[in-house]
Amino acid sequence: MTTKTLPSQPRKASTVSRWDRETDVVVIGMGAAGASAAIGARTHGAEVLILEAASGAGGTTAMAGGLIYMGGGTPTQQACGFEDDTEEMYKYLMMASGPNADEAKVRLYADGSLEHYQWLIDHGMEFKPEYYASKSTNTPRDEGLIYSGNETCYPFDEHSKAAPRGHKGKVHGEGGGKMVIDKLSEKAIALGVEVEYDARALTAIINDDNEVVGIVSRIDGQERCIKANKGVVLCAGGFIMNPEMVAKYAPRLSLGNIPNGNPNDTGIGIRIGMGVGGSAINMSEGFICLPFYPPASLVEGIMVNGKGQRFINEDCYHGRMGEAILSNPEDKHYLIIDSKNFAALDRPPMGGFKVAEVGETIAELERDLGLTEDTLVNTLEVFNKHAKDGQDPLFHKRTPYLKPLDEPPYAAFDVSLNGGAYFPVFTLGGLNTLPTGEVLSEDDQIIKGLYAAGRNACGLPRCGATYSSGMSIGDATFFGKLAGKSAAQIEQ
Ligand SMILES: Cc1cc2nc3c(=O)[nH]c(=O)nc-3n(C[C@H](O)[C@H](O)[C@H](O)COP(=O)(O)OP(=O)(O)OC[C@H]3O[C@@H](n4cnc5c(N)ncnc54)[C@H](O)[C@@H]3O)c2cc1C
Secondary structure, three states: OOOOOOOOOOEEHHHOOOOOEEEEEEEEOOOHHHHHHHHHHHOOOOOEEEEOOOOOOOHHHHHOOOOEEOOOOOHHHHHOOOOOOHHHHHHHHHHHOOOOOOHHHHHHHHHOHHHHHHHHHHOOOOOOOOEOOOOOOOOOOOOOEEOOOOOOOOOHHHOOOOOOOEEOOOOOOOOHHHHHHHHHHHHHHHOOOEEEOOEEEEEEEEOOOOOEEEEEEEEOOEEEEEEEEEEEEEOOOOOOOOHHHHHHHOHHHHHOOEEOOOOOOOOHHHHHHHHOOEOEEOOOOEEEOOOOOOOHHHHHOEEEEOOOOEOOOOOOOHHHHHHHHHOOOOOOEEEEEOHHHHHOOOOOOOOOOEEEEEEOOHHHHHHHOOOOOOHHHHHHHHHHHHHOOOOOOOOOOOOOOOOOOOOOOEEEEEOOOOOOOOOEEEEOOEEOEOOOOEEEEOOOOEEEEEEEOHHHEOOOOOOOOOOOOOHHHHHHHHHHHHHHHHHOOOOO
């Protein structure tokens, strides 16, 4: 009887009877991180083989809107008339990475952002110098620049000077992620990186000193042992498609009702790393959002809970909104708008939610929603009183979305977790790495021969409540490139 090869059980090199293939660097996965790692290693002289479980490149990157978080005065920012500063980007990213921010990674990322922008251009990307001003999850056409987080929102705007930093490649609509992967994989192959598709990594191969020296992969139904003379870079994505791992490490995230990933987001790369003693950190964190915009006119509405009370500044990023609702998942949540917001709707709400009730007055809406008498009425009274003066003393919603709701009739959308709204979710935890991509053990020792990047690693994005779009692909390309370079054993 043959035993199943498990990621938690690395194979001893001394038991490998035959190496099926040998190279310098083996990269597991060909998404944004894997393609960047392969380029990073190849351009520093290494022979590189990518093992990709699917029949083509892309992974979750190819499904993504493709925003990349970059700043400090990129040519696109400048051409659109925005001033930005590396230090302001650093301050914002420290906050956007959450309480568990990795200062060294944030510093390197902010300082290296202009260089990274150029690296992407050199590798085939193009960003149209056009800014999209409306609140949206992505640019609707091929505009290259958008606010993609909480930069202009309280409390972030009090800690750093806002600038739009979400860069999308020159492609129409949501095809930005596909463009990233097409360009990077094209370049990797042109540089001489070899790719084996339909090749699933199963576990690591280690020598007697616990150094990673290869990988066991299933190719054509057969297990193959591949020797990596310089290193293995794990870039196999997150674990949102693995319900057991989500239940074990991030049970809160199972509240999300749309796992945002590709079927291979099973966390196997993280488990392969853990199998050789790698430490996985921040595993409970993820990005969960309520895409309540576009249309932007909905941002003029107010969000209330089942007590008819506001709980957040509604102009915040949709991930912050998702987190806020998730923190009280049993409660009802409604988005209240008036007739001017309704008239301005230029498309159905993105988040799949439906109108729960309509009322000629707020009191009628309150009653029909089953809320306690005068709760919603009082909320609207206080909100409108201050909004008329451009103020929101309770939650600090900012202009241009701060407007009184005083034009009847009124409508309430049901945006509750249990009310049919979409709550897409993906994971942010992964292997503990140095900025070089080297994987660390529980006691912070470098595991020789092992590197990780993208959602296999715990990188720049670490906190759902403070995340901004573009931080994941930005991190995957930036630190993927560095991990490949380290694996090629060039001093960083
Ligand atoms: C709809 C949507 C929109 C998004 N929009 C954005 C955005 O605008 N900006 C942003 O920053 N982020 C966005 N994200 C998140 C972002 O796309 C991902 O977090 C990021 O692309 C992950 O990159 P990665 O390289 O780590 O993983 P992936 O791109 O998933 O690549 C991992 C690869 O590894 C392969 N693989 C898995 N297991 C194995 C194995 N055992 N052996 C070999 N290969 C394996 C997979 O097939 C896959 O090709 C979005 C996600 C979704 C779903």
